[in-house]
Amino acid sequence: MSALPAWQAAALGDTLEALRAQHLLRHRRTVEVTGGDAGAAQEATLASAGPVCRVDGVELVNFCSNDYLGLAQHPSLRGAMADAAQRYGVGSGASHLVTGHHPEHSRLEEALAAYTHREAALLFSTGYMANLAIAQVLVGRGARAGHAEAGTVLSDQLNHASLIDGARLAGGRILRYAHADAAAAEQALAQARGPRHGNTASPTVLVTDGLFSMDGDVAPVNELAAACARHEAWLAVDDAHGLGVSGATGRGTLEAAGLLTNPDAVPVLMGTLGKACGAFGAFIAGRREVVELFRQRARSYIFTTALPPAVAAAAREGLRIADAEPERRAHLNALIARFRHEVAGLGLAGELLPSTSPIQPLVLGRPEAALAASAALQARGLLVGAIRPPTVPVGSARLRITFSAAHTHAQLDQLLDGLAAVLPRSGLAA
8 A cells, every 4th residue: 555645644643653653542452351259259240251351362350341330241131232222133223213213212212201200202323423412412503493593502511522512513502611611601600691682482491410421520510500590501411430330229410410311301311221231222201392302403323224124122221220229329439439438548549539420530630640540540450441631631641440340349459459559669658
C-alpha cells in the first residue's frame, strides 16, 4: 500500500504526537473473558463466570468494567440469547419503523416500563443514541408547534459526552451549570426564560446524569425536579450507571430520591442495558405520550437498525435477574463499604472521591501518574483504568475503580494490596 500524501501525514503526525506528548494517547486492549476462580462458596453463585480476563496472554482481575451485577457472563443470559438466536436469527434486518421491530423488542419495552414504573419505554440501539435524541426531540428545531427555532438546553458541567453532543446537535442555546449544584441550575433556568428568550413557550430541557460515571456521585434530582416544575422546563435524567444498583430495589437514582413513582417529576428517564443488566442497548421511559413523541421524532431511533431480537431477549433476562436476586446488590454494597474503609487505612482517603456507588475514583492529578499506577497494577494482576482528559477535567486524571457483584473479598484483598504497593511509586503517596 502506498504512503499517505505528505500533507495528510504531516497533519496526522502533528496531532498524534501532541497527544503522545501530553500522555493522552489512547490504546485499545484486546480482552478475553476467562472466568477465573469464583472464590468462596457463598460468593460463587454471585460470580457466575467471575471478573477475570486475559490481556496479552496474562490473566487479570478486572476492576474497570461496568458489569455491576456480574451478569454479562451469566449462563441464563447466554442461554436466553442463544435460544432467541436459534429461533429468530442474528439480525433484525431493518429499523423499528420498517420491519425491524420484533415481539422480543415489545416484551423488553413492556418489562422496562414496569421496572421503572413508567407507562411506556422505547428501545434504542445504544445509550449514546438515546441521549442524542433527548434535546433534539424536546427542544430542537420544530420541537414545539409554532416555534421554528431551537430552544435551550441546560447541562451539568460533568455530563456524559453523549448528553453534551446531543445538546450541540439540537442547535439551540446551551447553558452549563456547576456540577450537581441545584442553585446554579435554577439560575440557569431563570436565564433561559430571561429577556433574550422572553417567550415562555420556548422549549427548555435540563439534562443530567443521575449517577455520574467518572465521579460516582449523584445529581440532586429532587431539587432539579422542583426547579424544572417552577420554570416549566423538561427534566431528563440519564441513569445508565444507577439503574440496577441504586435504590432499595435497584430501580436507580430516582428510586433512591423517592421519585420512582412520580413520572411527572422526571418526564424523561434514560437507562442502558449494557451495565448492570449485563447485555446491550438502551431505552427512554416516561408517560405514554412522551414516549410516542420520541418514537415519531427521534432521528437516532428512526434511522438506524433495530437491536437483534436475541440481544433484547438477553437484556430482558438480565433485567429479571437484577430484580429477582437482591443478594447481588447486597454483596456489591458490602464490597464497596469495605473498600472505602480499607482505603482510608492506607492513607488515601483524601484522593478517593466521596462515592457510595460501584464507581470509586482515586484522583491522581497528572495523566502520567494515572498511567504509571495503572501499568503497575496490571503488573500485579489487576486491570484498573487510567482516566485522563478530556474524559475528566484537566488536573483530575484518576484511577477509575469499579466493583461488581462478581468480585470476591479475596479479589478485593488483592486490589488493596496492589494499591498499597503501587501508589507510592506513582508519585501520589509518600
